Amino acid sequence: MIVRVSGEGQYRLPDSDAERLNELDNRAVAAVEQGDETGFKELWNQMLELVASDGNELPIEELVESDVILPPRDITFAEAQGEFTGEGLIPD
Amino acid sequence: MPGMGGRMSTVIKSKISRLLDRAEDPGETLDYGYQKQVELLQNVKKGIADVVTSKKRLQMQSSKLEQQVVKLDTQARQALSQGREDLARMALERKTLAQTELQSLDGQIKELENQQEQLIANEQKLRTKIEQFRTKKEVIKAQYSAAEAQVRISEAANGVGEQMADLGLAIQRAEDKTETMRARASAVEELEQAGAFEDLTQLGGGQDDIDRQLAELTSGAEVDSELAKIKAELGSGGGDAPALEQGEKEGSA
Numbered sequence A: 001m002i003v004r005v006s007g008e009g010q011y012r013l014p015d016s017d018a019e020r021l022n023e024l025d026n027r028a029v030a031a032v033e034q035g036d037e038t039g040f041k042e043l044w045n046q047m048l049e050l051v052a053s054d055g056n057e058l059p060i061e062e063l064v065e066s067d068v069i070l071p072p073r074d075i076t077f078a079e080a081q082g083e084f085t086g087e088g089l090i091p092d
Numbered sequence B: 001m002p003g004m005g006g007r008m009s010t011v012i013k014s015k016i017s018r019l020l021d022r023a024e025d026p027g028e029t030l031d032y033g034y035q036k037q038v039e040l041l042q043n044v045k046k047g048i049a050d051v052v053t054s055k056k057r058l059q060m061q062s063s064k065l066e067q068q069v070v071k072l073d074t075q076a077r078q079a080l081s082q083g084r085e086d087l088a089r090m091a092l093e094r095k096t097l098a099q100t101e102l103q104s105l106d107g108q109i110k111e112l113e114n115q116q117e118q119l120i121a122n123e124q125k126l127r128t129k130i131e132q133f134r135t136k137k138e139v140i141k142a143q144y145s146a147a148e149a150q151v152r153i154s155e156a157a158n159g160v161g162e163q164m165a166d167l168g169l170a171i172q173r174a175e176d177k178t179e180t181m182r183a184r185a186s187a188v189e190e191l192e193q194a195g196a197f198e199d200l201t202q203l204g205g206g207q208d209d210i211d212r213q214l215a216e217l218t219s220g221a222e223v224d225s226e227l228a229k230i231k232a233e234l235g236s237g238g239g240d241a242p243a244l245e246q247g248e249k250e251g252s253a
Helices: A015-033 A037-054 A077-083 B007-021 B026-081 B085-146 B150-194 B196-200 B210-237 B241-252
Strands: A002-005 A009-012 A068-070
Touching: A002 A037, A015 A037, A015 A077, A015 B007, A037 A068, A037 A077, A068 B007, A077 B007, B007 B150, B026 B085, B026 B150, B026 B210, B085 B150, B085 B210
Parallel strands: A002 A068
Antiparallel strands: A002 A009
């Protein structure tokens, strides 16, 4: 599966990582909804670590659509809150 | 990818595809996207330039304050050597305030500087990416109009489209950050221009600023000790001793 880290690049990860990534993702959003900044940061780092450890960066010439697009690496908690409560990185 | 429904990634992905839904003629969309990116990056650059200007003005303000500190110190010494402890005290009070102001100003300048460096690094990174995108866009357009292997090309077009949208998102974010920075810089600047610095020279007359009065209270001890220090210095000089004694009498009266 292809994962993009927004603003950074694309990585190829084994399909078997999908479930784990998915779970972390949902927990991260739950943390945001509960206003748990520490929890969010922790989960978000785990997601990035998963991408870093299992992923191979795609060369820039490769033109494929991503299966998963993750937020920018340095997303702030405030941005995440905006992101998942309607107002996003891009205004709707 | 079946089974991918993570909510964070879904939100971002749907935003990106919403950006891409506006695509009709891929070539046109890519050109438009590129143009948009260049424009947005211009805004980022302008924003950075404003932050730099604000910072420069604050630096000038800071060196004015530094001069003020030196001047007030000299005045305090002069006043004391002529036996005017009341004037010396006033000058030292002002000096303490100017120093506090100077410290906070320098802190703000430093912070602006850090952020400015980050903004510039980010802008350069984005500029490189936009340039890469421009090249890629031309390749895709050529392939597309050649109408070869349509399926593969449309896949690639989706890929480049995603990249375009994502780049757009990154630039947008850089612009927002720059805008925030610009607003903060000019707020500090306005505060400096309208505020405390001008008042410093007016101190003593009609001060009603609670903050400043509190600052005066806490600086009182500092003023006392500095006064004593200068007295000692002048006293050890020998020549000014008679004037100093006179000053002490006046001060205690």
